[in-house]
Structures are given as structure tokens and as C-alpha cells.
Amino acid sequence: MSEYLDNTAFLAALPGAFAELVVDAKLINRDRAQKIAANARRYVHVGDPATDPHSGQTRDAIEVTVTSAGDVEVGTNPEKVRNEEALAEEFGTSKMSPRSFMRPAIQEETG
Amino acid sequence: VSLTLEGALKALLESKSLSISVSRDVPPGGTKLPYCTAAELSLALDPMEDGGPANGAEATGSDLLQLDLWQTWKVADKVVESPTLADAIERALHGASLNFGTPNKRVYSVLLNHPRIRRVDRDANLTNHTWTLDLRRVI
Numbered sequence: 001m002s003e004y005l006d007n008t009a010f011l012a013a014l015p016g017a018f019a020e021l022v023v024d025a026k027l028i029n030r031d032r033a034q035k036i037a038a039n040a041r042r043y044v045h046v047g048d049p050a051t052d053p054h055s056g057q058t059r060d061a062i063e064v065t066v067t068s069a070g071d072v073e074v075g076t077n078p079e080k081v082r083n084e085e086a087l088a089e090e091f092g093t094s095k096m097s098p099r100s101f102m103r104p105a106i107q108e109e110t111g
Numbered sequence: 112v113s114l115t116l117e118g119a120l121k122a123l124l125e126s127k128s129l130s131i132s133v134s135r136d137v138p139p140g141g142t143k144l145p146y147c148t149a150a151e152l153s154l155a156l157d158p159m160e161d162g163g164p165a166n167g168a169e170a171t172g173s174d175l176l177q178l179d180l181w182q183t184w185k186v187a188d189k190v191v192e193s194p195t196l197a198d199a200i201e202r203a204l205h206g207a208s209l210n211f212g213t214p215n216k217r218v219y220s221v222l223l224n225h226p227r228i229r230r231v232d233r234d235a236n237l238t239n240h241t242w243t244l245d246l247r248r249v250i
Contacts, residue, residue, distance in 0.1 A: 007175075007243060011226045043153075091177070091228070094235045097136045097150050098177050103243060104153035107175055 007106050032109060033064040033074045039105035040074070045089060057081050058089055058101075075102070112210050116246075117149050119211035119218070120178070120204075127203040129196070133178075144237075145182040145196060152177055152243075156250065164250070171219075174246040178204075184231060184238045197240040201227065204244070218248040 040062045049055040061080035065073045076086040092098035113119040121133040124147075132138065133147040156172040164170035180200060182192045201223060209218035222245040230239045 007225050011228065011243060091230075091241055092150065092179070094181065094232050094237050094239065097148075098152065100152045100175075100177065103175060107153055107155055107173070 007103050007110075010102060010106055030064060030066070030072055033072045036074045036105050036109050037062050037064050039108045040101045043104050044101035045099040058086055061086070062101075112212075112215065114212060116176075116209070116211050116218075119209040120147070120149060123207055123209060124200065124203055127199070129199055129203060131180075131196075131200075145180060145193070147200075148179045148181070150177045150179075151175075154250070170250040171248065172250050174248055176244045176246055178242045178244055180240040182238045184233075184236045192238045197227065197229070200240075201242070204242075209248075216249045218246050220247045221245075222247065 041059050044059045044062065046059055047055040058076060058081050061076040063075070063077045063080075065077075067073060076083070088096065089099050090102055091100070113122055115135065117133045117135045121131070124131055124133070131145060131147055132142055133149055134142065136148060136150050138146050138148060152175040154172055154174045156170060159168075161168035178200075180197055182196065184190065184192055204221050205223040207218075207221045209221065210216070211218070223242055224245060225243040228241040230241070231237075232239060
């Protein structure tokens with residue numbers, strides 16, 4: 001957990017087991033979180049709907065939520081896209097280069 | 112001077128006695144493990160000064176780059192991943208300056224300010240260290 005929203009906080013907030021692709025910061029306001037979410041939706045890879053039955057699934061899973069503790073989170077909703085798929089997009093795999101969308105989105109907002 | 116950023120990174124690592132290839136996005140066929148891949152994520156220009164690069168001022172910015180180290184995980188059920196290589200790469204890179212390209216594009220500083228991530232791909236028998244690098248550089 002970090003007081004500041006930046007890519008350091010984003011990466012530090014990733015649990016060791018990659019449970020969720022979410023950035024979590026106590027002092028972020030909701031407007032800023034919405035901007036990051038909008039940026040991420042622009043950056044995320046969207047497959048060709050003619051050939052990809054899951055086209056836009058990751059984009060549509062990017063959400064801003066407020067936890068019961070009052071923390072604002074930006075990230076993909078694991079009920080809408082599997083965390084493994086979102087993480088493979090963000091960081092790549094041994095068979096696929098990264099198509100990062102969260103880190104550029106945060107960079108655009110925070111510089 | 113290396114023509115590419117990947118070449119400059121490779122030369123830097125070699126200067127620290129780390130002989131490891133660095134390829135852009137995907138290594139050429141036949142590249143032996145361990146190796147590194149580098150993928151540019153995004154680039155943000157600094158605020159415009161002196162009329163901007165279109166009027167002769169230098170353009171600088173922050174280049175976000177993902178560097179991955181790939182290593183064999185196990186051989187005959189025994190872990191063979193180097194316990195020191197990732198740290199050595201980190202020590203070589205953090206704070207380094209680079210030159211690449213024609214005309215010269217100077218990287219004033221390579222910053223490893225973000226946490227390093229390690230993953231294991233059991234199916235492919237690989238370990239993967241991932242860094243998110245901030246390259247403060249001339250565009």
C-alpha cells in the first residue's frame with residue numbers, strides 16, 4: 001500500500017501471487033482514478049470482434065471501486081476477466097510480449 | 112555507439128562482465144538461455160521549453176520500458192536458475208547512462224524505481240524477472 005499513486009505503488013500493490021491487477025492507494029481521489037481508468041481503456045488491447053469472441057473483455061473489466069475501508073482501486077474486475085489474462089496482457093508471457101495498459105495509463109496521469 | 116537501445120543495454124551489461132543477449136520484444140531463433148528481452152511500453156515527453164523541439168530545443172522525456180530476464184528453471188528436477196544474475200543486472204542498470212542511435216540519443220539515467228517481479232512458468236520450465244525501467248532520455 002502506498003500513499004501515492006504512481007507505477008511504484010501499482011507494482012508494489014500487486015500481491016505476490018498476482019491475485020489482482022489493481023492499483024490501490026488511500027489518498028487518490030475518485031476523479032483521478034476515473035482518469036486512469038479511462039486512459040487504461042484507451043491503451044488496452046482490443047481484439048478484432050470478427051475473430052475474437054472475447055474482444056473488449058479486458059477493456060470492459062477496467063473499473064474504479066471504493067472498498068469498505070474507503071480505499072479507491074483502479075483495475076480489472078476479476079469477475080469480468082480472469083486475472084491471469086489481465087496479467088498476461090500487462091506483463092506478457094514467455095510466448096507473448098507485454099501489451100501494457102495499466103502502467104502507461106498511470107504514467108499519463110502522474111508523469 | 113550501439114545503434115539500438117537493446118544493443119546499448121547489452122553493451123552495458125557486458126561492460127559489467129555479464130554476457131547476456133538483449134533483444135527487442137522477441138529473441139532471435141536459437142538464442143540460448145539466459146537472455147533478456149526489452150519492450151517499450153510508453154513514452155511521455157517533458158513539458159515544452161524554449162519553443163519545443165520543432166524550434167530547435169532538445170526534446171526529452173521519460174521512456175517506460177519493460178526488461179525481462181528469462182532463465183531455465185529446473186534440469187532433472189533440480190533448480191538451475193542463477194540466484195545472483197537478477198541482482199547483478201539490477202546493480203548494473205540502476206543509475207546507468209547510455210548512448211545509442213544516430214544521431215545520438217542519450218539516456219541520462221536508467222532508473223529502477225519500481226519493484227522487481229519474479230514469475231515461474233512451470234509449463235515452459237522458465238523463470239522470469241521483470242523490471243519496469245524509467246529511461247530519462249533524449250527523444
